[in-house]
Amino acid sequence: MISARGQKHAGKVTPFWTAFDRIIGDAFCHETNPGGIVNMAISNNSLLEPELLAFFGANLRLQPVDLTYGTSLFGSHRLFASLCRHFNLGHTFAPVTPVRPEHLITGxxxxxxxxxxxxxxxxxxxxxxxxxxxxxxxxxxxxxxxxxxxxxxxxxxxxxxxxxxxxxxxxxxxxxxxxxxxxxxxxxxxxxxxxxxxxxxxxxxxxxxxxxxxxxxxxxxxxxxxxxxxxxxxxxxxxxxxxxxxxxxxxxxxxxxxxxxxxxxxxxxxxxxxxxxxxxxxxxxxxxxxxxxxxxxxxxRALKATAKLYMVSSPADALFCALVDNQCVYDDFIRTNQARMAQAYSVIARWCEFHEISMKQCTAGHFVLVDLTRFLPDHVDGEPLADLPAREGALWTSFLSHAVCLTPGSNYHCTRYGTFRLTFTLRRIALLEGLSRVEKALNLPSWPHRDEALTEIEQSMETIAAPENMPTVTQAQLGVSQNVVAEPIRALDVAASTARARAGRRDYVDSLRSMLKDGGGSEVLLNCGMGMNTPACA
Known part of the structure; x- marks a missing residue:
């Protein structure tokens, strides 16, 4: 038996938590899991993934104190100093009053x-x-x-x-x-x-x-x-x-x-x-x-009472500080990241323009809101859908059946059903593959500029140079792009996990379709994000 509070929390872990776990466990990788789900739902920026892996691999420097409880219960002295540097230098935050360690609680x-x-x-x-x-x-x-x-x-x-x-x-x-x-x-x-x-x-x-x-x-x-x-x-x-x-x-x-x-x-x-x-x-x-x-x-003072339950790990602390404290790398990283984001946004904007899909124009974040109202289905397996929530849920489920994930706007309390949030800060192959799968789900023609966009992105990777002290690494050097695993067991593990993930995907897509046909559109949408109580898209 658990407490009433515990029972309440347990009740919030819906079947969609399992669906979300399977989505992230079946992630697309063009080398190791090409049939996996392209996740265009979560706000994840992979545009500098190779450079970050190379930099962190070469710059993890732990001290003896990092193997203890550190230098503070509320964030290490090292982390405080790096965060103050982050906020106080440059023009982004431009604080009226300089940020000092005593202003901070980390987590x-x-x-x-x-x-x-x-x-x-x-x-x-x-x-x-x-x-x-x-x-x-x-x-x-x-x-x-x-x-x-x-x-x-x-x-x-x-x-x-x-x-x-x-x-x-x-x-x-x-x-x-x-x-x-x-x-x-x-x-x-x-x-x-x-x-x-x-x-x-x-x-x-x-x-x-x-x-x-x-x-x-x-x-x-x-x-x-x-x-x-x-x-x-x-x-x-x-x-x-x-x-x-x-x-x-x-x-x-x-x-x-x-x-x-x-x-x-x-x-x-x-x-x-x-x-x-x-x-x-x-x-x-x-x-x-x-x-x-x-x-x-x-x-x-109140935050200090709970902060010890939310401490940042020493390796994460050390890696973040290594990035922030190297001014050359820090400045170049921001410049490069923003340039690559602009280039990726351009791809999405042109793709939407070609397909006559309305999108909200953006200047920040990893995503765009797109209007897919005209694609909302009326039926699932020949049975009519009762309402707009069910129709939006059906389109979301259709995306999953095509191994691509977007987030319905109703998850974000959008008032217009048919709005979806689409993340574009993916690696170039994943971005274009995801768009191709969206086209299949919506029964749209292939974007004729896909190869041109791929070439353009590859060329931009050369002109938008990586930070000087963050050299790019090849996929071969990384092992695999999603996880670095031992070569002798990689093929067996990848094959087995991919088979399990695909079987699981069929199961939860079928269960979602059944729920929609039974009039559960609102329940589908209330739980189809990815996060805490309603699994949410960060």
């Missing part, structure tokens, strides 16, 4: 850090306002342990993706009304904070400076904390000539760059920033992140 990624902030800023059942659409992992990050609810704020003018939702005071559309309505419907519960994702996931845009200041004024007026998720801060790029809809500066502005008291009349003690190396450096697996709170000593 293994933004999810655990949000969990801690929810624990210390709100009571169970309280709410945090988030503009919709929003990253679906927030729901689980806030609710799993802290039992805090995400309160979605919907635009009254559009689907929440238009420019006005990221510019000036119009970014605060419906916030006050949503807060009042939610509190009136939840007696005894209070909205405690606002959570702002900039650059935005899943829209791929940055809030302008006036919008951030407007958020600060709103937080002060309503006595709220203001949390900024800046996990994509360095993942910006030029989308010209494909992006023409921006009416203001699309550049990233960090919350650290604002003098909150002077510019917004907002108490700086309300301002908290989370950032992780996962997205900007393409290292989701290393799990290095931090909270920056420069004017709230009480919160930092």
């Amino acid at each position: 293994p990624g933004c999810g655990p850090l949000l969990d801690q902030l929810a624990e210390h800023l709100a009571e169970p059942g309280d709410g945090i306002l988030v503009a919709a659409p929003y990253y679906n992992g927030y729901d689980a990050d806030l609710a799993c342990r802290a039992q805090v609810q995400c309160v979605a704020v919907y635009s009254s003018d559009d689907d929440g993706t238009g420019a006005q939702n990221f510019e000036g005071v119009s970014a605060l559309r419906n916030f006050a009304a949503t807060k009042d309505k939610w509190e009136s419907e939840h007696a005894g519960q209070t909205v405690r904070a606002v959570l702002v994702c900039s650059p935005h996931n899943p829209v791929g845009r940055c809030y302008d400076r006036e919008a951030l200041i407007s958020y600060g004024r709103f937080a002060e007026e309503h006595n709220l904390h203001l949390i900024f998720d800046e996990i994509f801060a360095l993942s910006t790029y030029s989308s010209k000539p494909h992006c023409t809809s921006h009416t203001s500066d699309p550049s990233f502005h960090s919350a650290l760059s604002i003098d909150w008291l002077r510019e917004a009349d907002c108490d700086p003690a309300r301002i908290h920033i989370i950032w992780s190396a996962s997205k900007d450096f393409g290292i989701n697996g290393l799990r290095v992140g931090t909270i920056v709170s420069q004017a709230n000593d009480e919160l930092l």
Whole structure:
């Protein structure tokens, strides 16, 4: 027997957790698993994967202290110094007040850090306002342990993706009304904070400076904390000539760059920033992140009580610091990554243009929102689908049956069914293979510029030179691109695991199709992401 709380958590592990586990366990690799699933759902940046593997392989330098509990329970002295360097140097964050070690609490990624902030800023059942659409992992990050609810704020003018939702005071559309309505419907519960994702996931845009200041004024007026998720801060790029809809500066502005008291009349003690190396450096697996709170000593003391449960491992600490502390590598990495992102975005934009698929124009993040409404099926195996959720779920399932995974926009609280988020920061072969499989799932003709795009990408890899101290390595040197395994057992393991994965894929696709035919479209969509309680797409 387990506790009632444990039973509640166990109930959240739906059959779709198994589906997600099989998706990532059956990952496409053109050498070792060419029939595997091309994952265009998770926000994973592989554009500098070979260079990172080579650099980390040559630069892991552990000290004796790394084999102990380290130099601090809240993040090592080495990690504090590297994070301060990261925030204070350059023009990206441009802090008004330099970030110091005493402003930081570290942890293994933004999810655990949000969990801690929810624990210390709100009571169970309280709410945090988030503009919709929003990253679906927030729901689980806030609710799993802290039992805090995400309160979605919907635009009254559009689907929440238009420019006005990221510019000036119009970014605060419906916030006050949503807060009042939610509190009136939840007696005894209070909205405690606002959570702002900039650059935005899943829209791929940055809030302008006036919008951030407007958020600060709103937080002060309503006595709220203001949390900024800046996990994509360095993942910006030029989308010209494909992006023409921006009416203001699309550049990233960090919350650290604002003098909150002077510019917004907002108490700086309300301002908290989370950032992780996962997205900007393409290292989701290393799990290095931090909270920056420069004017709230009480919160930092509270965080220290839980931080020891979320320590960053010494090897991850050491590898991240090696990358950040080498200024040449750090600068070149950011430049190269942004250039390759722009090139990959160009491929997606031209592919969508050819197929007359509408997409939201972006300047940040690893993904685009595409409108696939016209492809939503009416039937599954000859049986009619009851509603739009079922039709969107059926299209998602069809993608899986073609060994490619995208994420339905309803997972991100998009109001328009048929919107999907598509990640484009894949290695060139995986990107083009994924697009080819999407074409098959949608019964579209092959993009005639595929070979041209492949050549263009290969040439750009030469012109967009890798960082000087991060040499590229060949696949032969790596062993395999997904996992480095011993050569004698590789063929046997790959064949066996691929066979198991494909058999499992047939099983869960069949179960999803059955659920859709039984009228379970909403249940499919509520669980078809990849993350915590509803497995979510980072």
